[in-house]
Amino acid sequence: MKNINLKGVSKQTWVRTVVLALALVNQALVMFGVTDNEVELETWTRYATYAFTVISAIWSWWKNNSFTQKAQEADTVLQQ
Numbered sequence: 467m468k469n470i471n472l473k474g475v476s477k478q479t480w481v482r483t484v485v486l487a488l489a490l491v492n493q494a495l496v497m498f499g500v501t502d503n504e505v506e507l508e509t510w511t512r513y514a515t516y517a518f519t520v521i522s523a524i525w526s527w528w529k530n531n532s533f534t535q536k537a538q539e540a541d542t543v544l545q546q
Contacts, residue, residue, distance in 0.1 A: 474538040482526040489515075489522040 496515045532538045 468534045468536075470533050471535040471538060472533075474535065475533060476541075479531050479533070482522075482531065485522045486526040489519040493519045 492515050496512055532541050
């Protein structure tokens with residue numbers, strides 16, 4: 467089992483992880499109908515949240531997310 471090293475995780479990895487988590491929470495809220503119904507733009511809200519989820523998921527997985535010690539060491543070697 468790989469050991470996770472949270473101290474060595476880069477800021478960019480944290481930002482991508484938080485954006486993905488927010489997108490997934492937002493998508494779940496839309497799926498369960500927890501949206502603001504004051505404005506009659508429900509269809510556009512669903513499209514926007516779906517697009518946000520897809521874009522953040524692709525962005526998060528496209529980038530190199532180094533959570534293990536070995537991966538962080540490899541990133542250091544790569545940058546040198």
